[in-house]
Amino acid sequence: xxxxxxxxxxxxxxxxxxxxxxxxxxxxxxxxxxxxxxxxxxxxxxxxxxxxxxxxxxxxxxxxxxxxxxxxxxxxxxxxxxxxxxxxxxxxxxxxxxxxxxxxxxxxxxxxxxxxxxxxxxxxxxxxxxxxxxxxxxxxxxxxxxxxxxxxxxxxxxxxxxxxxxxxxxxxxxxxxxxxxxxxxxxxxxxxxxxxxxxxxxxxxxxxxxxxxxxxxxxxxxxxxxxxxxxxxxxxxxxxxxxxxxxxxxxxxxxxxxx
Ligand code: SF4
Numbered sequence: 072x073x074x075x076x077x078x079x080x081x082x083x084x085x086x087x088x089x090x091x092x093x094x095x096x097x098x099x100x101x102x103x104x105x106x107x108x109x110x111x112x113x114x115x116x117x118x119x120x121x122x123x124x125x126x127x128x129x130x131x132x133x134x135x136x137x138x139x140x141x142x143x144x145x146x147x148x149x150x151x152x153x154x155x156x157x158x159x160x161x162x163x164x165x166x167x168x169x170x171x172x173x174x175x176x177x178x179x180x181x182x183x184x185x186x187x188x189x190x191x192x193x194x195x196x197x198x199x200x201x202x203x204x205x206x207x208x209x210x211x212x213x214x215x216x217x218x219x220x221x222x223x224x225x226x227x228x229x230x231x232x233x234x235x236x237x238x239x240x241x242x243x244x245x246x247x248x249x250x251x252x253x254x255x256x257x258x259x260x261x262x263x264x265x266x267x268x269x270x271x272x273x274x275x276x277x278x279x280x281x282x283x284x285x286x287x288x289x290x291x292x293x294x295x296x297x298x299x300x301x302x303x304x305x306x307x308x309x310x311x312x313x314x315x316x317x318x319x320x321x322x323x324x325x326x327x328x329x330x
Contacts, residue, residue: 175206
């Protein structure tokens with residue numbers, strides 16, 4: 072098993088407090104953008120949109136030095152030794168502690184590249200019977216291309232709103248998660264509360280409602296909006312800017328020299 076900064080590492084998969092209660096294992100990455108200790112910059116959530124300003128995984132315990140370092144070590148393994156990491160993960164999943172268990176991919180971070188997602192799909196296909204995987208993701212176009220045509224039988228996912236690819240989702244027919252400021256708001260909007268179990272994201276009703284994390288400054292920032300409604304506002308603003316720029320270009324065409 073890989074040696075890390077803090078010594079030999081027994082397991083790649085971990086459990087945070089909430090997931091441990093449900094017997095779920097987790098593979099976390101650092102959330103969103105950052106810089107590794109060797110100076111490289113990264114963005115593990117390239118499709119993040121409105122969610123980035125409200126992200127629970129960019130604050131609190133996730134920013135504790137030991138936690139962030141552990142997540143960045145995970146990322147480095149993928150960036151630097153993808154094949155080796157894939158083999159280690161496949162080997163680890165054969166251990167009896169994972170028998171009958173669910174593995175959540177990314178309680179922070181997302182599928183940031185095609186190669187990384189493809190590696191997970193191979194890992195899932197080679198996993199023993201009884202080991203199952205799930206995730207939330209904003210990587211809609213990547214999933215459309217690489218997962219939806221032929222998903223592994225042991226993998227379920229839930230698209231989550233607040234990303235730049237929300238517009239690609241059919242909210243009437245596709246499973247998706249929306250973050251509301253509280254439970255009453257999500258129920259009023261016809262969503263189903265997943266607080267009781269994280270697995271309801273993939274096993275419960277398809278309109279998955281998540282009450283926002285009770286982190287004061289993030290709650291204040293979100294107000295009565297949802298991640299999806301904030302993203303729609305951002306999309307509308309971007310479109311309006313584009314149209315203004317197009318009108319301006321029409322009004323003052325750049326003169327090209329006659330030739
Ligand atoms: S995609 Fe998830 S982890 Fe990434 S910035 Fe958004 S909420 Fe945070």
